[in-house]
Amino acid sequence: MRLLVTGGAGYVGSVCATVLLERGHDVVIVDNLSTGNVDAVPTGAEFVEGDVADVAARVLGDGRFDGVLHFAAQSLVGESVEQPAKYWQGNVVTTLTLLEAMREAGTPKLVFSSTAATYGEPERTPITEDDPTRPTNPYGATKLAIDHAITSYADAYGLAATSLRYFNVAGAYRGAGENRVVETHLIPLVLQVALGQRDKISVFGTDWPTPDGTAVRDYIHVLDLADAHLLALDHATPGAHTVYNLGSGAGFSVREVISSCRRVTGLPIASEDAPRRAGDPAVLVASSERAMADLGWQPKHTDLDVIVADAWQYLQELGDRSHAARRS
Numbered sequence: 001m002r003l004l005v006t007g008g009a010g011y012v013g014s015v016c017a018t019v020l021l022e023r024g025h026d027v028v029i030v031d032n033l034s035t036g037n038v039d040a041v042p043t044g045a046e047f048v049e050g051d052v053a054d055v056a057a058r059v060l061g062d063g064r065f066d067g068v069l070h071f072a073a074q075s076l077v078g079e080s081v082e083q084p085a086k087y088w089q090g091n092v093v094t095t096l097t098l099l100e101a102m103r104e105a106g107t108p109k110l111v112f113s114s115t116a117a118t119y120g121e122p123e124r125t126p127i128t129e130d131d132p133t134r135p136t137n138p139y140g141a142t143k144l145a146i147d148h149a150i151t152s153y154a155d156a157y158g159l160a161a162t163s164l165r166y167f168n169v170a171g172a173y174r175g176a177g178e179n180r181v182v183e184t185h186l187i188p189l190v191l192q193v194a195l196g197q198r199d200k201i202s203v204f205g206t207d208w209p210t211p212d213g214t215a216v217r218d219y220i221h222v223l224d225l226a227d228a229h230l231l232a233l234d235h236a237t238p239g240a241h242t243v244y245n246l247g248s249g250a251g252f253s254v255r256e257v258i259s260s261c262r263r264v265t266g267l268p269i270a271s272e273d274a275p276r277r278a279g280d281p282a283v284l285v286a287s288s289e290r291a292m293a294d295l296g297w298q299p300k301h302t303d304l305d306v307i308v309a310d311a312w313q314y315l316q317e318l319g320d321r322s323h324a325a326r327r328s
């Protein structure tokens, strides 16, 4: 297939583009490098630097594409509360422009990066796709709004669409991993302590209603996520928009993640207890049964130590080239 990958210089987008190329697909990446790294663009992909909203129509009109994988987005929850305009413009308006460009060019398939944040504070666990969607921040609200727009495009214009609701993506693959200018995610932050780039990791909340009092999340290996994108492309049906939750189905607490990082690195990793972070739910665990049943998807790298080990190897290989190393 010939595929357009937006956000292909970012973490998840670059891993997925790498896997698409390995499977023999032609990949064109569009990324404005606002949060992505040009070094992350995989060899073999054609790269167009620019905003999706500005270049999608030209790129899609230039040659026939079989589909779009749309990763490009603003994705910091805290920032979305402070600067909602950046999220409504950058996520919703940009995606509406992309949908129009696809309609104009007759591009048949879309795989969209949705999120667990569309559910907000869950009523039960694990979360299924039929559970209520009540996002608690603009980031989740913009992703949900896009999901609704995609449904309309599938209904009215025959788009074959899939929204994948990621839970906590982690790990790395073949030189593609988490290397953000602004890092807020638990596993890379803990590993930055191991690398001496930070003094300690703060544990946000120790009084949650969980077995050890720290928040529980469902960590999914980025390679398993990439698999789901390929399966979604294969199974997409014209006129249908299907939503799938993607997680490993097991929850790990913040303390369990830190323990895993200590085991994998063999280093002590200092931590301190800290207050809860605003807007964090206590527990977020996915039911991915629909993806397993419909797509035949099966997460293969569910061992937390394997996920952490892959992230650790990536950060060690990156060494001085990481944003965190340049800062420290």
Ligand SMILES: O=c1ccn([C@@H]2O[C@H](COP(=O)(O)OP(=O)(O)O[C@H]3O[C@H](CO)[C@H](O)[C@H](O)[C@H]3O)[C@@H](O)[C@H]2O)c(=O)[nH]1
Residues within 6 Å of the ligand: 075, 077, 115, 116, 117, 167, 168, 169, 184, 185, 186, 187, 189, 201, 202, 203, 204, 205, 215, 216, 217, 254, 277, 280
């Ligand atoms: O320094 C830190 C960083 C995080 N945490 C905790 O670790 C857990 C995981 O936090 P992350 O920031 O790694 O991930 P989130 O669950 O907050 O975020 C996930 O869900 C978000 C929406 O809710 C976004 O989609 C985001 O991209 C995705 O990784 C949370 O309980 C958080 O409070 C800490 O204790 N200390």
